[in-house]
Amino acid sequence: MKFLRTLCLAFSMYSRIPMPQLEYREEDMRYVFLCFPIVGAVIGAIEILWFAIYKKCGFSSVFFASAAAAIPIFVTGGFHMDGFMDTTDALSSFGNHEKKLEILKDSHVGAFAVIWCCVYMLLNFGAYYEIGARLNMTQMSFIPLTYTLSRATSAIAAITFPSAAHNNAAKSSLAEVKKASAQRAVLAGLLICLVIIISAALALNLLTGAVMLLLCGSAFLYYYKMSQKQFGGTTGDLSGWYLQVSELAMLLAIACML
16 A cells, blocks of 8 residues: 555656545655656556557658657656756856756746757657667567666666755755655665666667667766766756656667667
């Protein structure tokens, strides 16, 4: 029962999939990061279902790619894309830590956020266009791995990376979940999840899996260095930025390698 409550809470926080209206307690937050990759697995399952429909009905590759690129946004409500856009705005300001953190909290959308969002969606569309044209159903198994790996590593970063030392950042939802989390148990579970994902990726295709994992690892390291240097620590918006960047990098690898 506790696991189901935590699972419902994770989907309520990180997706727009309707969940039962429960009265959540702080103890339900203890393992919410551990359920985060399951949200990615659901997105991947929907992508595979859409791929099967596309192949069965003979839709055009353009239609497939357009819908496939939009599915994560529909499922999450653009929650992580919002963080990606806020972060690109802040990075484009070239201000100090405090200035960048203020931009993250600003509800207005800057020009650079719009520009980079368009670039992101174009690349995402291009990746899915190639995936739809070239992959078979077995190779599509890489897609759920992409969405679970990005969330597993994002959750690991949320637990292990220092938080930005700023009053507004300290009150972010990420900081609150991190504070309430049973960090050691969740980290152990996420590492087990990571091993399973890595093993599955390498088993599907050694070269493609290795390149995909290399790109995800590079994005993870860059995320750590960038968050410390540019913001003095991580925040929920930066977590969203990393998740989007790592997903796109892995999707491009799948599109180009298979």
